[in-house]
Every structure is written in C-alpha cells, then in structure tokens.
Amino acid sequence: MESTPSEPVRANAPRGPWLRWWRSLSPTRQDRFAALAPLAAVLMFMAAIVAAFWYLRMEELDREQEALKRDVEYAQQRVRLRLLERQEQLMRIARDLSNQDLERAEFVSRAETLISQYPELQAITWIDDKRRIRASHAAPTVAGSQLRIAGEVLKPGETADTFGLARDLQQPVYSQPASTSGDSAPLLQLQVPLSAQGKFGGVVLGEYSIDSLLRYGTPTEVLARYAVTLLDGHNQVLAGTPLATRNPAQWVPWRARTNAYEVPVSPVGNGLVLRAQAYRTSLGVVGSGLFWLVGTLSAMTAWMLIATWRHTRRRMRTQEALIAETNFRRAMENSILTGMRALDLQGRITYVNAAFCQMTGWTEAELVGQAPPYSYWPESDHESLHAKLRDELSGKTIQGGFQVRVRRKSGTLFDARLYVSPLIDARGQQTGWMTSMTDITEPNRIREQLSASHERFTIVLESLDASVSVAPLGSEELLFANKLYRQWFGSQTTGHLQLVAQAGVLPSGDAPTNMGGMDDEDGLMGLPTDPLTSARTENAEIYLPDLGKWLEVRSRYLNWVDGRLAQMVIATDITPRRLAEEQAARQAERAQSVSRLITMGEMASSVAHELNQPLTAISNYCSGMISRIQGGQITEEALLSALTKTAHQAQRAGQIIQRIRAFVKKSEPNRTLADVPGMVSEAVELADIELRRHNVRLTHYVAARLPPVMADTILIEQVLVNLMKNGAESIEQARRPSSNRSVELRVVPKQIDDRQVIEFTVQDTGRGLAPEVLERLFEAFFSTKSEGMGMGLNLCRSIVESHQGRMHAENLYNGSEVTGCRFSFWLPLAQPADATTNSVANAPTPRTIA
Template identity: 45%
Template structure:
C-alpha cells in the first residue's frame, strides 16, 4: 500500500492544482527539497519492496528445494533401511529354520541363494560356528568371501570377531564396523546369532556391499533426479550414483543409516533445476515491470525537477523583472490601444508624485499634464496612438501632484504580446531637468569660451597630427593667416613636420593609447620666439599635443604677438649700450687729469732722453755706448705711453658686444692697468692674486674690464674718503674657481656697507656719493647678469665683529653659457701671481 500511494503521488499530472499553486513552492527550502525527493523515495521504497519480494520468493523456492531434498534423502534412507531390514528378517528367519529343522549344506545353500537373489547387495552368507570356522564350506567365488577366509587380514578379522562376539553375547543381530578392501570399497557384516534354547550354535555372517546397497536399493527415479552418495564417519564417499563433481552451488542433505549405523550416512545432492518457463517468464515479467516502473518514476522525478527548476526560474525571472522595474530610475507607462493607462511603475509615480490608483484606468487628459500645455500634450498623445511618435521621443513638461513642474523626455514603442499582436504602447520617461540645465550651462560656457578665444590678441590654432588639417582657429589667427594650415606650420617651424606627421603622430597615439586624456596634456613645450617673414612679426609660440574631441592626437598652438615687445627690447638694448658707453666716457672723464699726468711722465722722459742725446751728438761726445741706453729708455717710455693710449681707446671705443674666449688674467691685468692711474694718485696699492690653471671664460672683455675698473675706482674712493692718511692702504683682487664659476673678488679696506645701503646699492639712480649719478653699479650688475653671472657685496668682518671693509664678488660661468654641453674645460697655463702697484 505504501508503494502504491507513493506511486500514485509521483504520477500526479503536472498541471494539477497541487503542483501549480505558487504557495507550494514557497513554503521554504525544506518543502521544496522534500517535494523533489518524493519520486526518489518512491523509487527507493519500490526497490526495497521488490527486493523483499524477490528475496522472499527465492527463499521460499530454496526452502521448497530443501524440503524436497529432505524428503528425497529420507525416502532414500527409508528404502535402504527397508531393504536391509528385510534382509535382516530373512536372515533371522533362516536362523530360526536352522534351529527347528535339521539342516544340511544343500538346503542351507539354497536358502542363502534365495536371499542373495532377492537382495543383490549381499555378497556373501555363511554359518560360522566359531570366529573363523564356517560350519559348511561355501562355494562362493566372491573376492570378499575369499578375503574373509584369510587369517592374515587383521582388520577384517577383528571386525568379524568383534561382531561375532557381540552377537553371541547380546543374542541379537549385530553389524560389524565398516571394513574396506584393497580398492577402498566399503562393506558391512551382519552377524545373526543362532541359539537353540540356551545353546549357541553359531552365527550367520552376511556381507553387504555399500556400492550394492546404493545401486540396488535406491529407486531409479530418485537417482535420476539427484546424486546420492553414502559416506562414512570421516566424510569419505564410499559409493555414489554419479561421477559428476560437486559444485559449490549444489545443495545437499545428509541422513544417517540407523541401522546399520556405524557412522554411515546417506547424502543427496540436488542437480541444478531445469529451466521453468512459467516461473522464468513470471520473473522476467516482474523484472520488466519493475524496470518500467523505475523508468517511469525516474522520468517523473526528472520531469518534476525540470518543472520545479522551470518554475523557480520563472519566479526568479518574474521577481527579477519586478525588482528591476521597481528599482529602475526610468518611469514606465503602458497605454492600451484606446489610450487608457493600464500600468505605471514606481519610478513613474515617484517622478510625478501621483499614486498608481490616480493614474491607472485614466484617459486623456492625464493628471500630470500642465494646464497651459493641454494642446501640445494632446497633439503628442494623438501622435502616440497613431504610431507617429518620433524615435527621438517627446520633450515635455510634467506637473507633479504638488504643482511643481519638471522637464522630461518620453520615448514610445509598441507593446507586443507573445502571440505577436500589439496590445498597446510602452512609454519610458526620464527626468531631463538637470541634464537640460547642464546643457544650457554648457552652451553658455561654450559661448563664453568662444567669446574669450575670439577676443584674444593671440593666434590659437589646433592642427591634426596625422594630417595637415586645421581643426580650430580663432579670429586673430584667421585675421593673420586665413583658414589655411600654412600659418600653423609656419609658426611651428621645425616642431611640426607635415611629411612625418602621419606616421609619427599615429605612433604617439598608440604609445598613449593606455593613458588618460589628462596625461597627454601634462607636458607642454617651452615658449619659443618665432619670426614670421611673410607678415614681418615676432610671435611667442607655445604648443603641446592634446587629445581632440574625436579621440585623435592634435597639436594646439598659441602664438602671442610680441613684435612690440621685441622692438622695445631692441630699443632698450641700444639704450643700454649707449648708457654703458656713456658710463665709460664718464669714467675716462673723471680719470682725465690722472691720465694726462700719467702721459706727461713718459712724454717728459722721452723729451729729456732725446735732449740729452742731441747734446751728446752736438758736443761730439756721442758714442754708441752713450746713445744706446738713452734710446732704449726713450723707446720704453714711448711704448708705455702707447699702451696707455691703446687701453683708453679700447675702453672708450663704441662697438657691439661680442663674446669671445678670454683669459681671466688678461682681463684683470688690463682693468688694473686702467685703474692704477686713479688709485696711485691716492697712494693706494693694488695686489692681485690669481690661482693657477684658470679656465677660459666666454665674455665680452671690454664690458668685464668696465665692471672691474668701476669696482676698483669705487674701492679707492671709499678708502680715501674714510682714511686719507692710512699708512699702507691696499686693494686686493682675488680670482678663484668655485663650482663651475670664476669668482673675481675686489676687497677694500673702507668703511663697509650698512644693511640699508646694501639693499639699494644696485638700484638705478641711487648713490652714496654726493656727486654720483647712481648708475655705475646698476650697469655693472646688468653687464654681469647678461653674462649669466652674479654680482653682490659683503662686509669684511673680524673675529670681534668689527667691519674692516667691503668685498664685491663677481662670478662668471666657465665656458660658453649659450652653448649646451659647453663645459669650458679649456684653460691656459698660469701661475699664482701677486702684483703690487
């Protein structure tokens, strides 16, 4: 019954209400699993029941076989016992006849022959009056009878004697123990005592063959169906009806033979049963039906599982779609073919502020239509129902329930059911208030940006990197170059090669493909000054690669017109050169009296030497030895005067600044030679210290001499004004190499420079002298800075903090600072020189 109920539940149609109810699938995971396990449990129970039935049938059949086997072995035992009992009775009747009647050998042999003929299993019979002596000689020729007469056969003698003695003592029939011949055949001896009243007359010995018993006493129909054997106490097979070896699966049953006993038993082996067509047909039918039921249950379980999975997937899909519809930010509205709202999602209700009950089932005009936009909304509504809605959707204003308005975009598409029929119109609405505001702000920002770019006094242009195509140009660029890319290329110069732009720029795009757009715009080139010959203008050009709006690489270029600035710089340069020249003239003007005195000395010496030579010649005392020293000294003074005039001419000569490789020692020597006239007038010495192996510097030597002369003159004036009666005033010039710069230091013994004066000392038109113009040090700093150097002043401090003068440091770079990689390692051999003037 349990199997039938389970089978009936598993075979319930899938469309039944019990299965189709959604609640049955949502009682929890336990119920879902148990529902799926029902077919499996049915299969398991069916297998168990069928196994029990088959086991019961098999057990019943085996029991029947065992019962049948027992009955047959009992039948065989009974047949043997009946035959042997009959033999015993006939022998016992013979014994009684021998006692009553007078017996003779002939009648005895006839009686025994009748008994042996009726019982072929009897091999030998005789009447023994003692253990070994028969009463009458026998004529039997059996092997066993011959063996019985052999007194040497101890086993047989003992068995016969034991049986003989026991039969005599018990006065009843006794079977001797089992005896064997040389071939291993078994035999039993029956001793039947013969008594006449109390007188023992002997014993009739009857020998039974075990093989004969099995052969003649077992019915043929029994031996045909079974293998019957007689075994001894040692489980030794004495005789059998078949030589077929026993198989492990053959059933057997043993029953002892009692009498004769002596451990002899009958064993019956059951042959394998012949095929029973009816039973086998029934078994195979049951097996086939079982397989069919199992297949049906398996199919039902599989169908149930597939149905369960399909329903779960359907519910999951429905819940997913409902969750997606509820969580989506786009408002969904469904109209039927008559224009009635049949469905709105929560997002639509949140947007409009109207509840689902306020909208579902409504016809136009809908509650969310603005009152002042009814005509436009009605027109869009009619276009929707006619299927004329544009693919780009409608842009409309929507009124919320609280009366506020917002901008939205509505997209409309046909609603098609599973049969392919249109059942209505699906509309999706998105709030575009913020995007519209952002778009308007972006448009305004774009307009402002365009206005700014168009108003710039700089040419802004963007050129595609893969081809010479102008992507953008502002008004100023178009004013100068038109809309052609030639102006961009002309401004770019060597920075943009139109012939290689196609391959190089594409490689650059590939190299930057994995980088963000901001990485392409981080590195901008330094500003370059470019002169455009076609329009005769100077531009300061800045350019960099950017990622254009279409994702391709482009070069943006901003060119600022600096023509006016370049003209002003050129004018300033010319004015600076004039100012420097004027400063040198002023310096020479200040030193004019000293220079005149300095020139008078060699000129007076030359006059004196010449006058002396003339006097010697006139007096006739002139000889070569007298004239040569005078003439040599005259020549030296003339050379001295010429050097002074040459230095003055070079110093005041107006020429374009020209940098060249110069020796520091030569520049310092020429500057000292110009300044020593003024310094010597104030009785001040100049001491020069030059380090050995000074490198070459690339400067304009005249301008550097001007700086040194100005510094030496200022130092002499400061020292003289501070201590005109100093015992031994000295100005020291120290030249050293310091980290790639040649540093020239002018050290005086004046009053030093206070803090306020040091801050303004190099400002134009600032001077510490009452008659100074305040341009000397400013011009000196400008000259040094134009050579990429530096000019500064520090006070000389003693250990006690006392100021003992000021030091003006002038540093100039080694080598040519305008040539990249120029290290200025070239140097002239020199030695440390201390020169006093």
C-alpha cells in the same frame, strides 16, 4: 512586486572549513574561544607596545650618537676655520716682512692688535734665518717662562726642530711643544716661513692658547650640551674637563654608558684631537610611566572585553535575522536612482519608488491610486500628455524614450525622459506598464551652456589680435582660421604651412604613422603623449617679408572633433616689440660707452700723474745726454744705455695711452673666447692707477688654468674697473688707516645650480652699504655720490646679465661692525671643464700689487 526570501539561499550556501569547525563546537567552547581571542589580541598588543618602546629607545640612542657626531664635526669645522683665519693673518704678516714692507715697530703694533683682538692668540714672534728673535709681543696671560726676548737665539728643543722643518718645507708648520713648567698652560705653535726673493728669511712664530681655542672656537651650544675637551697625540687632556671615568671592571647598564666621539682638528692633524662626551639624562623603558600606563590599560581592557562579550552575544542573536532581512530589502529599494512608476491596464498608478517620490515631491500614498490627469502633470501640457498616455497604453512605445515636462509639488518644473516597457507577472501575463523616469534638466542646461560657450569662444577667436589656424597633419585642408588669419593669408593653408616651415615645428607632411590608442592620449588636454609633442617649438620668432612683420609663432597638437590629429598655429605680431628691443640695445651700447668715458674722466688726474712719470724721465734722460755730449763726457756705451732707458719710458707711456684708448673706444659688442687671466690683468693695470692715487693697496688672486669664457673683454674689464674704483672711493670716504686700505680681487671657478662658472669677487675695507642702499643699489639713476649719475652699477649688472651671469653685493662684518663690502658676479664657461681642470683650478695663486 514580489520578493524572494533570502534566508533559505544563505542557509544552503557552501561553508568554509573554519566556519564548519566553529559550528561543530558546543556553545560553551564557542564562548571560551570567543573570550580568549580578544584577550590574546590585547596581550599581543601589550607585547607590541613593549617592543615599540624598546625599539624607540634604541632609535633614541642612535639619534643621540648621530647628533653628537654632527655637533663634534661642526665644532671641529669652527675650530679649523678659526685656525685657518689666524694662519692667514700670520701669513699676511710674513708676506709683508718678506717684501720688507713692515718694520719692527709696525710688526709689534700689528701683533699687539691681533693678540688683543683674538684671545686664543697668545704671542707673535719674528725670528730671522739665524734663529735670532728680532721682535716679539705676548699677551699678559703668558707665563714668564714662555716669554721670548728680542735678541735671544732659539734654544734647542721642539721649537727649534719645528723651525728647521719650516725652513726645509717652506710651508706653515704646526707643533705642540711640551710644557717646561707645571704652572704654564699648553700652547700650540704655528711657524710661517719668510721668503725673500726665493731665499729663506726666518719665520713668524704664532703661539695659541689651547684652552682659549676651545673656549672661543667651539660653539656655545656644543659646550652647553657636551663635555668638550682637547687632547694631544698621547690622549692627554690639554683643555676642557672630561666626564668622570668609570671603573672598567664595574658593570654599567646599557642606558648609562657614556656617549663620546672624537675627531682630529685639521690643519694640526692627529696632534690635536677634539672629543665630546654627552650627558645622559633620559629614563629607560622600565622607568617610563607611559609603559606602566599602557600595561594597566591593557589588563583592564582584557577584563572588560570578557564582560562585554557575554552581554552582547545574547542581543546579537535576536537582531541578526531582523537586520539581515531589513538591510536586504532596503538596499534593493535605495539602490535604484531612477524613478519607477507602475500603471495598470486602465492607466491607474499602482506603484512608485522612493526616487520617483523624491523627484516629484509627492508621497507614495498621494500618488498610488491616481488616474489621469496625474498631479505631477503641468496644466498647460494635459492635452499632449493624454495623447502620449493613450499611445503608451495601446503599446505604441518609443525605443529611445520621450521627453516631457514634470511639475513638482512645489510648483517648479523639470525636464524628464520616460522609458516605457510592459509589466509581466509571474504567470507571463501583462498586468500593466512599467515606466522609468530620469531627470535630464541638468544635461539640458549643460548642453545649452556648451552651445552658448561655443558661440562666445568663436566670437573671442574672431576678435583676437593674433592669427589662429588649425590644419590636419598630412593634409592641405584648413579646419579653422580666424579673422586676422584670413586678412593676412586668405582662406588657404599656404600661410599655415609657411608659418610651420619657418618656425621649425613638425611639418604637416611628416605626420607619424603610428598614432597609438586612447591610452597614448592625455585625457585632460586631448594631446598625444608620444614623442610627437617634443617636436614642436614654443615662441619661435620669424620675419615675413610679404607682410613686413615680425611674428611670434606657437604650435600645439590637438585631436579634432572628427578624431584626426591636427596642428594649431598661433601667430602674434611682435613688430613693435622687436623695434623697441633694437632701440633699447642701441641705447644700452651708448650708455656703456658713456660710462667708460665718465670713468676715465674721473680717473683723469691719476692718468695724468701716471703719464707724467715716463715723460719726466724721458725729459731728464734727454737733458742729461745733451749736457754730457756738449761737454764731451759721454761714451758710446753710456749713450746707448741712456737711449735704451729713454725708449723704455716712451714705450711705457705709449702702453698707458693704448690701454686707455682701447677702454674708452666705442665698438659693437663682440663676444669671443676670452682668456680670464689676461682680461683680469688688463683691468688691474688700468684700475691700479686710480687706486694708487687713493693710497689703496690692490691684491688679486687668479686660480690657475682657468678655462675661457664667452665674453666681450672690454665690457667685463669695464665692470671690474668700476667695482675696484668704487671700492677705493669707499675706503677713501671711510678714512681707513694705511694698514687697512686694501681692495682684493679674487677669480676662482665655482659650481652654481649644477653649472660650472667663473666667479669674480671684489672686496674692499670701506664702510659698507646701508640696508636701504642695498635694496636700491642696482636701480637706474640711484647713487650714493653727490656728483654720481646712478648708472655705473646698473650698467655693470646689465653687462653681467647680458653674459648670462648674475651680480650680488653684501656687507662684511666683524661681529656687529661693518668691515667692508663684497661685490661678486659670475660668468658661465664657454665649454665644460674636465675634472682635471677643476681640481687644479681650486688652488689659488696669490699675486700682489703694492
């Protein structure tokens, strides 16, 4: 085998302008440019490093500014939430005063509790509509000049002005009066108006220590990282210690400037501003040791490049020619993966390549010069291989090659395919035969495995307990049907088409006209990627009267072996599952009815007490009328008034009985468009009977203009009654005092996972739930009550989930102390609510039931 020198060809190849310019230079100038190029690259690298340090420094400043902004806004939210929590507590006191549920001693007790519990709250004062101080309680830290004495009248000033503003607006108003003495700490005032039957009845004045508000309201990590201060509207410091200010005329480096950010604290507004100043401790670019290290290394690299380049240039010239020729010939030799063997006209081996040696295990020296029989022929195949060699030498070659067995030097055998062609020299004369050999052991093994796999696959399909059928689109030919399909429908496509039609998938006659090319197919699955695949349905359940079975039908499109688009239908018998589901639904319905009966049985004493009041009133009215009629001491107007009151009490007793009868009545689930406020009102009136027996106050908040939900009213009322009743029992077991015995029901719109829902929350002030109880709370037959059945909360969750909702329970904490428990669940809307409805619904309207 001859080889053509490559160097003359490369020498005559066209050269580019840069190469021609380089070869036109003298060796001295070439050395100079070759030394300057790496040096310039090192200098450019150093400049890039300096620019990178500068850029990273600017990025660091921006990140510090963004971090400061986030921390300040987070601190502002914490302070705002703390103010809103205190505002809510003062509004509760104001509400109790307006409803005359709170006396002066109880007011002082609650004020003392709040002030001792929350350090930022310094004083709470009750002022009537005549500006006279009815009661007041202050912390020991309040200065004597800031104390308010019961019986005094507000003096003219900012507090009195804010009193008038709260009276006019009928809303809570914040103010910050100026300090009357130099030693008194600045206070923040909140005046909450009292409204008794729509009339202004005074205010509840709460005074906050701004310093304590900063200390306890701001997160500790923010106070540790920044110099945090609270400023008034005139930029005067009210609390905190700011960083020392610099002289504006003095020049300050950019890296030493103070990083500060401020934001007003709502709901106070611009009258109270939270400002934070960051401490700067990082070094600049020039003071960074890494900067000088990179510069030094760059200089050393430049010097070493020059010395190394001079040393290696001489060696590269001598090696270039040898490496080029060696690589060229080695690439030709190693690039051929097929074994090559050359024979002369007498059948003697004259050449083998490296791939042939690797296949057989013999070296080139051992093979070259051998005559038949060759060492790699198996002894059992000598006769057949001699015949094939005679045909080969006589010119009887096979176009597609022929398959033989080859023996390795180790004694193992492998399958090979040989292709024979004449070997022609440079003068055009045949000097022998060239044979290429390919190892086909692995393809043969794969072919056998595929055949066995196909056989196993057919056996599996025949033994499936599901019907499998394949038919081409637009044709009534049945390409494949397993044993169960043939038992059900026979060997025709009638059953296949019936399943397709009833399941609602694309019929076989609706085959698309444009199937597209190979680019429109998924190479992994063999399925079309056009919209045809979106026409199929998954897990469609149908009933076949002829078979008397419920079937789950699944469909898939695939390319058949002949290239046609076919449809595979899998039908599984789910009749036992459907029967089990129907039986489970009937049992769940019975369990819901039983749960309502059990609930009313537990509330029997409360219901009897509730009915006893109107019945006793009816008896008293009738006895009084009889006595006055017998004595002739009653007029017609008095008689009519007594009869009207008697009828009213009878209607009241009848409404109670009708409400209880509707609650415990057994009926089929009937989901309709339900009005949320009406549903909540029915549940509240029913549960309030039991809560009053336990001396528990019920408060519920229902957002305005709530859209309807698709629900069974009785089932949702059952969930609400169970949750409120459980809350009252938890409070009773915790033995809470009268001021802390309340259950709150809150109904508001909410967005969960991009879905508009209505959230129901029942919150009590009991002792909460233990961690092990929370893990098993919704399990069937698990109860924390000694007489409980453990089905109430399990049924509640089942009812909510049957309405496509979710239920959740969690404890409420005040520090490490458990202060109650919150149960919440949500139901999806029957239809999407518009933006106007959402915005109005976010404003809660409180309603209290004493």
